[in-house]
Amino acid sequence: MKPPPDDDLKDLFVTLEPPPGGLTRLRARRDQARSTARPWWIAAPAGLVVAAIALLVLWPRPPPPSGSIAASPPAVAPVDLIADRDAVSLPPTWIGLGRLPAPAEPLSLAGPSALALAAHRVPVADQAVVFYMLESTPSP
Amino acid sequence: MSAAEAAPGLGVAEVERLFVDLERPLFNVVYRWLWDRDEAAELVQEAFARLWQARARVRPEGARAFVYRIAVNLAASRRRWRALRRFVAVDDARDAGPDVRPDVAILGAERAAAVREAIDALPEKLRRVVILCEVSELSYAEIARVLEIPIGTVGSRRNAAAERLRRRLHAQENPHEAPAGR
Numbered sequence: 001m002k003p004p005p006d007d008d009l010k011d012l013f014v015t016l017e018p019p020p021g022g023l024t025r026l027r028a029r030r031d032q033a034r035s036t037a038r039p040w041w042i043a044a045p046a047g048l049v050v051a052a053i054a055l056l057v058l059w060p061r062p063p064p065p066s067g068s069i070a071a072s073p074p075a076v077a078p079v080d081l082i083a084d085r086d087a088v089s090l091p092p093t094w095i096g097l098g099r100l101p102a103p104a105e106p107l108s109l110a111g112p113s114a115l116a117l118a119a120h121r122v123p124v125a126d127q128a129v130v131f132y133m134l135e136s137t138p139s140p
Numbered sequence: 141m142s143a144a145e146a147a148p149g150l151g152v153a154e155v156e157r158l159f160v161d162l163e164r165p166l167f168n169v170v171y172r173w174l175w176d177r178d179e180a181a182e183l184v185q186e187a188f189a190r191l192w193q194a195r196a197r198v199r200p201e202g203a204r205a206f207v208y209r210i211a212v213n214l215a216a217s218r219r220r221w222r223a224l225r226r227f228v229a230v231d232d233a234r235d236a237g238p239d240v241r242p243d244v245a246i247l248g249a250e251r252a253a254a255v256r257e258a259i260d261a262l263p264e265k266l267r268r269v270v271i272l273c274e275v276s277e278l279s280y281a282e283i284a285r286v287l288e289i290p291i292g293t294v295g296s297r298r299n300a301a302a303e304r305l306r307r308r309l310h311a312q313e314n315p316h317e318a319p320a321g322r
Binding site for chain 2: 016
């Protein structure tokens with residue numbers, strides 16, 4: 001049993017009127033939902049196609065055979081090593097976006113260490129990993 | 141299942157009748173979460189849209205509790221989302237006029253602000269109960285069903301919330317009085 005509301009609380013919770021036309025808006029919304037709802041015989045095949053594409057994309061691929069490590073061509077030069085290069089003539093972001101071609105290897109570092117180090121690519125099995133060896137070059 | 145329980149499923153006429161019955165109290169409940177007339181009205185629409193989507197599995201005798209539960213949860217969620225947006229400064233916390241805040245037109249700006257502050261300061265579980273008790277037209281048993289808590293808890297939380305509201309408003313109206321003990 002709910003007690004009658006206290007007068008002081010009644011004063012706090014005055015009854016407000018909602019904006020007019022609520023039922024009309026609800027009907028319009030319901031009708032719109034009905035008209036946009038697709039019948040199952042259209043929705044089901046579309047869902048199957050999407051699921052098949054997702055399956056193909058996400059299906060795990062077998063790892064490359066171990067003998068192919070040395071034979072695999074090195075991946076495209078990454079942007080990280082050249083991030084320290086001259087930002088005016090070779091902006092790393094542009095190279096990353098493909099607007100500028102990546103410089104030929106071996107990549108030289110920019111800045112104060114430009115003359116002291118050179119990079120050589122070390123092939124690894126995982127194409128997502130790029131491994132560089134840095135070595136000293138004789139001072140001029 | 142008792143013989144009095146109807147089979148699940150609501151028709152167009154039943155949903156519309158429910159909307160006519162509940163629009164105003166539901167608007168008043170949701171408004172106390174959002175403090176925005178248009179947003180509260182839109183949320184009532186959303187709650188009924190969800191009822192419409194679920195109409196095939198809702199029993200007629202449980203439809204009121206269902207739509208209240210949806211509306212309260214949506215309002216609480218939207219309020220949290222709004223607080224987050226304000227925290228990261230995406231939204232401005234702006235003072236709205238009577239167009240957006242109909243309670244300002246009735247209570248006056250100062251009183252309406254004090255009431256809002258007092259209600260907003262309540263802990264979530266007390267706020268849910270007291271707002272439903274005061275403006276929803278639901279019985280204690282129905283409120284207990286909406287909030288999925290025992291009926292006794294509804295009464296105790298409602299009393300606790302009322303006491304806090306009274307104390308806070310009294311303190312706001314009498315700022316120079318020493319706070320009561322406890």
